[in-house]
Every structure is written in structure tokens, then in C-alpha cells.
Amino acid sequence: MGIKKNIEIFTDDTSEYLDAYIDVIKLRLLERLSLFASDILSRIIFLQLLFIAAMFVSVAIMLAIAPFTGYIAGALIIASLLLLAAIILTLSSRRIFVNSVVAYMSRIFFSKDESNDETE
Secondary structure, three states, X not given: OOHHHHHHHHHXXXXXXXXXXXXXXXXXXXXXXXXXXXHHHXXXXXXXXXXXHHHHHHHHXXXXXXXXXXXXXXXXXXXXXXXXHHHHHHHOHHHHHHHXXXXXXXXXXXXXXXXXXHXX
């Protein structure tokens, strides 16, 4: 075989290897995106259920303090407590939510697992 033939074989093999490696990277990305999307969806459902439960608890507390303050005053007290909680969450949202989401995404997308080590 001549050197030209060896170079052609080498370039063909390299091209096949790169195509296979790109496919592996796409599959890893798909797996991690699927994990991320399913986790986000489950967290959204959990937060919606938590929100509904919080509303029921708020109404129950309002009804419990209504005999002492009246219905309107009880509703205003609960509304002001919820407003205060919303303000606190808004002011600390970067520290609470953004940093934890970045850390979570980093763990998902940059984690090394055993199946990835075998292919490399």
C-alpha cells in the first residue's frame, strides 16, 4: 500500500470516529436534558400543590382569627403576611433560586458517571 492509500484510510477512520463521538455527545446531552426537564416538571407540580395547600391553610387561619378580628380584618392580616413573604422571596430570589438552579444544572450537565468513563 502506498502512503496515499494509508492517508485515505486514516481520514476515513477519523471521520467515522468523529461521527460516532458526536453521536455519543448528542445522546449524553439528550439524557441530561431529559433528566433536567423531568425534574423541573416534577418541581413545578410540587410547587403548584404546595401553593394550593398554602391557600387552604391561609383560609383556615383567616377563619380561625375571624371571631376575634372580623372576616375582613382576618383576610387583611393573612394577605399582609403573604405579601411580606412575597417581598422577602423577591429580595432574596437570586441567592435562593438562581444559585441553587445553577448548582443543580452544573451537577447534571458536568457530572461524570461510570457509563461515560467506559466510552472514553
